[in-house]
Amino acid sequence: MSDIADRSLAYEGVKRIEWADRSMPVLRQIRERFAAERPLDGLKVAACMHITTETAGLIRTLQAGGASVALAASNPLSTQDDTAAALVEEYGAEVFARAGTDREGYYAHIHQALETEPDFVLDDGCDLVNTLHTDRTDLLGTVKAGCEQTTTGVIRLHQMAREGALRFPVVAVNDTDTKHMFDNRYGTGQSTLDGIVRATNTLLAGKTVVIAGFGYCGRGLAERARGLGARVVVTEIDPVKALDATMQGFAVLPMAEAAVEGDVFITVTGNRDVVNADHLAVMKDGAILANSGHFDVEIDVRALSDMAVEVHHGIRPQTDEYVLADGRRLVLLAEGRLVNLAAAEGHPAAVMDMSFADQALTCAWLASAHASLSPAVHDVPKEIDTEVARLKLDSMSVSIDLLTPDQEDYLHSWRIGS
The missing domain is CATH 3.40.50.720 (NAD(P)-binding Rossmann-like Domain)
Structure with a gap:
């Protein structure tokens, strides 16, 4: 059962979510692909993220892939109550978030999201993963893998891995070029x-x-x-x-x-x-x-x-x-x-388009690859980063050169001299 401030705000939330969606062409393409391929069918995802219109795009994409999603806020001051209402009333997600809630409420919401016994977790700062490894160790056996999208969270995860405390594989989505270069810099x-x-x-x-x-x-x-x-x-x-x-x-x-x-x-x-x-x-x-x-x-x-x-x-x-x-x-x-x-609205939707595209494609990859990964911090496969960049360029009508066969041979052979 969701815990949000005001369900009557859903209509306003939908309008703003749709506005943001116009600037997220990469995520829209992935959502269409997920709807056809259903790579997350039957899986449960728990996420601790900023409750914003851009995040709603990611949640809808995961749902299109077949996942059920429970979402807690990673920062009460960034929570948009109308977005939370829209996600619950119009898009069928479970949301545990209220703008301005206190520390006790913040962690209570994380616990509520974890009560869904997720297969995968998405984190923004490592608080959800930390809660799993401290207060909710009873759920560790059900979690197959996770993603982390912040520098701070990745630092904490590496510390956990070095101490042998991390119990499942987590992918550092933050460290892809299309995330940290664009999200962090721009x-x-x-x-x-x-x-x-x-x-x-x-x-x-x-x-x-x-x-x-x-x-x-x-x-x-x-x-x-x-x-x-x-x-x-x-x-x-x-x-x-x-x-x-x-x-x-x-x-x-x-x-x-x-x-x-x-x-x-x-x-x-x-x-x-x-x-x-x-x-x-x-x-x-x-x-x-x-x-x-x-x-x-x-x-x-x-x-x-x-x-x-x-x-x-x-x-x-x-x-x-x-x-x-x-x-x-x-x-x-x-x-x-x-x-x-x-004090503002976070990153422009055009930037989060790439960050959340990385998240969505990584989740789909984890659905089939998690069993082969050790409990450690892993990089996003390079082909996912490249695919997101390619889709973004296509959406901007930007073309780039392709290597000729001779150029490919030259780059991959040590036998060709100067």
Whole structure:
């Protein structure tokens, strides 16, 4: 039995889902293929993902392939109640999600999704898989395999695998080129700045924007912030990524130094306490703090609360102002959670088209391949990544060259000299 906020919102949800679907041609093609081939017939899927219009496209595709789906929210602040209602009332999924639910409700919903005794699990941050391995070990025997679509989740899964704790194979969908290159770089890059501007209406031109982390998400953010006229400072722990940022013309500083200079701070590392009490103590009056690194631990919100003598909640949507003892005001967006989903609408549907196409095709592959996989973190087969890219190019009417037989021979023979 689903647990959603308001079933009467279904009509509005359907309209928005259909709008997003227009920008997801790859997933539409896969849905048509699944409806004909039924690769997931009779299988049960439990997912912990953002409840958005784009996610609805994936759920409908899995259903077209024959799966029954139970869905919990991976972030209460990103949950769209009308989308949840549409998925339940119009599309026949089980959904356990309410916008703004607390931590207790969040985990209760994960447990409810797991009560369906799934064959496969789809995760966004590893909380569902973690719950299976801690609180619901009784269900581990029924789960055949899973997928993870975030960098943070993949990091946690690798830790589980190294310790011998992971009990079933999980595919790192996040690590495909068509996911991390486009979703992380182009999706996060645009949607994060969208969330910051919606929440604050700040002008980024002329501001110093400090970006913590220069992975794909950080690169996308740095490129787009610079394009909007900001001075961009990057903080990093990886010498290679720091060198890359430097060679691209960005300033690179330790956070302790960047904290003094920044007007806007954005964390995208997947780690905790990236902005800590020492950094908060030296920031400018009016500094804006935002996170797009999945969990609400990258900015030490507890330290910020302890330092504040006064807090003005909701001075703008998803915008809280913390007044410190010396009169400085620090502005926290989306409670330190994902600003691009809480204060905006997440990635554009055209980006999620590829990410969810990877998910759908990987699920279909797992339906036949899971028995041959060890309990470890596995890569998506290269042919799936290539197929998604090909379908996306076709949908954009972009053509590319093909190798001739002589070129194929040349690339695959060591006998041909210079």
